Amino acid sequence: MRPAETESLPGTVGADPTIDVRVDGTEHRLTVDPRRTLLDLLREQIGDYSAKKGCDHGQCGACTVLLDGRRVLSCLTLALTCDGTDVTTAAGLAEKGELHPLQQSFVDNDAFQCGYCTPGQICSAAGLLAEFENGAPSHVTASVADTPQWTDEEIAERMSGNLCRCGAYAGIVAAIREAGEKR
Numbered sequence: 001m002r003p004a005e006t007e008s009l010p011g012t013v014g015a016d017p018t019i020d021v022r023v024d025g026t027e028h029r030l031t032v033d034p035r036r037t038l039l040d041l042l043r044e045q046i047g048d049y050s051a052k053k054g055c056d057h058g059q060c061g062a063c064t065v066l067l068d069g070r071r072v073l074s075c076l077t078l079a080l081t082c083d084g085t086d087v088t089t090a091a092g093l094a095e096k097g098e099l100h101p102l103q104q105s106f107v108d109n110d111a112f113q114c115g116y117c118t119p120g121q122i123c124s125a126a127g128l129l130a131e132f133e134n135g136a137p138s139h140v141t142a143s144v145a146d147t148p149q150w151t152d153e154e155i156a157e158r159m160s161g162n163l164c165r166c167g168a169y170a171g172i173v174a175a176i177r178e179a180g181e182k183r
C-alpha cells in the first residue's frame with residue numbers, strides 16, 4: 001500500500017535545508033543540498049569565484065577561505081555546517097577599495113605567476129598571521145611552551161598545505177614575511 005504523502009519513506013530525505021551565511025560582508029539565505037560543499041556553494045550557487053577549485057580533494061589549498069576567521073579547505077567543508085558563519089574569501093579581504101596588506105605584499109614581491117593558487121595562498125596567509133598572534137605552535141616550533149619565531153621555516157611549514165604549480169614559493173614566503181613584519 002502506498003503511504004500517505006506526508007509520511008517519510010525509509011531511506012529518503014525531506015526538503016533541502018536553508019542556511020544563513022555571510023560571504024565577504026553580504027548576507028545570503030540559501031537552500032542547500034546537504035551534500036554540497038562550501039566551495040560549490042560559493043562558486044555555483046552564490047557566483048563568487050574568488051576561491052578556486054584545484055584538486056577538490058583537500059590536497060592543494062586552492063579553495064582555502066576563512067570561516068569565522070580560521071582557514072578551512074572549502075572543498076572539504078559541507079555548506080550545511082556553515083549556517084550562521086562568516087566566510088571571507090581573498091577578494092573580501094580588501095576594504096573600501098584598498099588592498100589588504102597581504103594582497104599588496106604579494107604584488108610587491110612577485111608572489112604569483114598564473115595566479116590560480118593565489119586566493120587560497122592569501123587566505124591561508126591571513127589565517128597564519130592570526131595563528132601567530134595567538135601564539136599557536138607548528139610542527140617546527142622548538143617547544144609548545146615557546147612563542148613561535150617569525151622565520152621562513154615557520155612560514156613555509158604553516159603554508160605547506162598550499163601548493164603552487166608555478167613554483168612561486170620564494171616570492172610567497174617573502175610576501176608573507178614582509179606583511180608579517182609590518183603588522
Ligand code: FES
Nearest residue numbers: 054055056061075
Ligand atoms: S580544491 Fe580544495 S584542497 Fe584542492
Ligand code: FES
Nearest residue numbers: 113115164165166
Ligand atoms: S601562481 Fe600559478 S599555481 Fe601558483
